[in-house]
Amino acid sequence: MAKRADLSERREVFAAAALRVIMKSGVGGLTVREVSREAGFTTGALTHYFQSKDQLLIEASEYSARLMRPRMEKLARNASAIEALRKVVWEALPLTAKSRHLWRIWLGFWERSSYNPKVARVMRARYDEWRGRLSMLIRRASSEGQARVDLDPDQAAQELVALVDGIGVQVVLGVGRIPAARQRAMVDAWIGSIAQSRPNSLSKG
Amino acid sequence: MAKRADLSERREVFAAAALRVIMKSGVGGLTVREVSREAGFTTGALTHYFQSKDQLLIEASEYSARLMRPRMEKLARNASAIEALRKVVWEALPLTAKSRHLWRIWLGFWERSSYNPKVARVMRARYDEWRGRLSMLIRRASSEGQARVDLDPDQAAQELVALVDGIGVQVVLGVGRIPAARQRAMVDAWIGSIAQSRPNSLSKG
DNA sequence: CTTGCAACATAACAAACGTTATGGTCAGTT
């Protein structure tokens, strides 16, 4: 066994290259040759680390999730649950160029996931994590008296996920105009609708 | 000039076949051979009516819009502007199997529109029409005292478009669960937020 | 009745694709 390069490190290099190619040409326009070139290698290297193109796509999808996760987890640790929810959702919005780039990538995976079961599985896991994160924050907000208690946290989280996706589509496709301030206002309005000015303990007493 | 078949009629046959293929294999998986077979012809016939695959896709996109338009226009003629808005948006939701099929098609066009300027142009026109329809109804609701007057109709319509897209994504991708009743409730909640119980004339007086 | 062109089918084409095969190089083991 004569190893010179770290395996998982090389795989990340190709995954990152794949994301850059997707940004340029879309998931449908992605080719193993282009990804190899983007990574600074040739197809011989890529096939050494990935059994197939599908595997590369899945790895790329997981890598894109790893890019967001740490920031999300940090923002979720905010003392106020409602404030944490605000900041977490804001982070997901297509507010910055970098965020819009990621959105462009995710959107590229959407269609592929409709016709590729493997991609669909990864995509579902991704959304489960995202919805779960929001659900947990909403639950926390309820128990801390910052949000209504007559609320199904999972259902509320599902609504919020849909809201964010809708904004993402409009902005990334460029079919609508939703400036940053408006995006945040929409999220705040939704959070305001589940928020509760009076603490839970008082309304119970 | 020996014509036997109506030109625009044949083109619609191919457009409809293209939509069926997209439902099955996605826009990325669509091939001219498959569409020809689906239409009951061969590629020779298809190329006789379409200069390129892109033209076929655009025609198919426009055809899918023509499928919705009449129903939308009929529902928009409701006496009550708010009620018309409700019914029009409900019609756009992925509530029925048929509607979900159309959503699947639209979603397929999204990525392609990111990298194909021609498709992007058509897509933008489609959303302009959709947003304009909602904007008009909201404007009507305001002037009839059914909706707040301190409202930017275009901005409100943009929000509603995003909401519907978000629901569409979640349902069609199958990454979230939003039952029909919940979809309608979400729309109603949004409309409720812009609605006004007291007529405009009173609040002005 | 001839003729011309629309309306298709069939076949061929070059390009691009994912994948596989082959070969070379060099670090690390024996």
Place this chain on the structure above:
DNA sequence: AACTGACCATAACGTTTGTTATGTTGCAAG
């Protein structure tokens, strides 16, 4: 020092693609 296998390049393979070329047929105008 010989050897081995990880690492990567290069090339080839078979398939599929959009497009073009080349028929063939049959209605309708002249």
